[in-house]
Amino acid sequence: MQLQHHSHTPFHIPLPFLFLLIPSSTHFLHSTQQKMKVIKLGNESEEYLNSDIIFDILSRVPAKPLLGMKCISRRWQTIISNRLFIKAQLQKAELVLNGFIVQDGNMLSKQDVKTVSYIPVETKNEARVVHQKVFSFLPEEVLVLASCKGIVCCRSRLPSPNPMLYLCNPLIREWIQLKCPIRCDVIDSIALVFDFEPSKFKLVRLKRFEKINYKEVWEDEQESESEEGSFFFTFELYSSETKTWRKSAETCDCSHDLIKNKGVYIGGVVHWLTEGDKIITFNVEKELCLLISVPVPASEFRSVPEACIGEHDGKLHYVQVSEKGLHVWYLDSLEDYFEFNWILKHFKSLEDFEQENPRRFVNLNKRVLARVIEDTNPWMSPLGFQDGKSLIKVASELYIYDMKSGKTAHACSFLQLKPQSMSPSTVFPHSLTLVSLNDA
Incomplete structure (x- = not known):
């Protein structure tokens, strides 16, 4: 199997700006009211998220813009590429x-x-x-x-x-x-x-x-x-x-x-x-x-x-x-x-x-x-x-x-x-x- 990897330019984006990248809807903000918890990103990385807010918001974004969002930072690239995230995105985002x-x-x-x-x-x-x-x-x-x-x-x-x-x-x-x-x-x-x-x-x-x-x-x-x-x-x-x-x-x-x-x-x-x-x-x-x-x-x-x-x-x-x-x-x-x-x-x-x-x-x-x-x-x-x-x-x-x-x-x-x-x-x-x- 041949895999092609995309280059990533690491720069950070403020969390409030993240909400401008996705459609406006109340269910996108629902996760912010939930209790913060620790999420482990499987066996691919030992990195932990201190909150599931970013994970939950990104999992509701369609696939095409997510591909570009991998370039925002190495952390985002790790999240979006993870199997658990992809599975969550398939369940939450509408396949059109x-x-x-x-x-x-x-x-x-x-x-x-x-x-x-x-x-x-x-x-x-x-x-x-x-x-x-x-x-x-x-x-x-x-x-x-x-x-x-x-x-x-x-x-x-x-x-x-x-x-x-x-x-x-x-x-x-x-x-x-x-x-x-x-x-x-x-x-x-x-x-x-x-x-x-x-x-x-x-x-x-x-x-x-x-x-x-x-x-x-x-x-x-x-x-x-x-x-x-x-x-x-x-x-x-x-x-x-x-x-x-x-x-x-x-x-x-x-x-x-x-x-x-x-x-x-x-x-x-x-x-x-x-x-x-x-x-x-x-x-x-x-x-x-x-x-x-x-x-x-x-x-x-x-x-x-x-x-x-x-x-x-x-x-x-x-x-x-x-x-x-x-x-x-x-x-x-x-x-x-x-x-x-x-x-x-x-x-x-x-x-x-x-x-x-x-x-x-x-x-x-x-x-x-x-x-x-x-x-x-x-x-x-x-x-x-x-x-x-x-x-x-x-x-x-x-x-x-x-x-x-x-x-x-x-x-x-x-x-x-x-x-x-x-x-x-x-x-x-x-x-x-x-x-x-x-x-x-």
């Missing part, structure tokens, strides 16, 4: 969407493309800068597979004589290296399962097989001719505790391939959106899989709709664009999928999009309605979703739509991402965290 990682689609071959871009949510001087060297600190060119709570899983570009997996934190430029599972392929989907415990994570590989070519499991002719078709998925798991891959006994009958943002991990369950109005769910702890239906099937529309899935407030969300407009649904329960219930949370018509920006969204309804077969490129398509914000492609432009405000902001031109493939891009929402992979 910072941007979208856009991975260019695969070639029609056994070769990966190398184009990876990062589109930030916030703008600088009303201009949004697209970054394309976010993963340049890794030892080789990679393909992004998953993003979960600030940690990103990447794989060596194929073909490769010795493909590796990399788990990294782009904010602090730390990474660890793992061996790829057996028979690594460009079409494999690997989801990252991470719950803020730096030394504990899991990977779930979803692999598609044809039943006729998988005689060890599927030898029953009657079953191979089932309604779901002749394909099924298997699940393989990697644990940071055992450091080994193993195959789960669970399988999923589904003839439809995966689309859009691959595995989305929420509350112990990984979700994959398929082309056939179904979502594959896999409970990681129980190792149980279930297919659930999307809120509205494609057959209900005159044109071919586009959709993606994502997370908001700890719930699975389904974003769909059709000739009727943009719908956002959420799954009411993540525990009992046998009685799942979709609830419509947000809607915006295509006419409203046109009225908001008639120059960019001209004849939007007519153009969306014109797509009547799946083989044609969609005029408007949601690519990724998290925290109420969706990255949407309209023609050759990308936009960020904020569900809370109902406003659409231009992100960039699709050509700025320097695409090399005609296949759809895979989009991963990404947040910032100070989690270190040093102990993983």
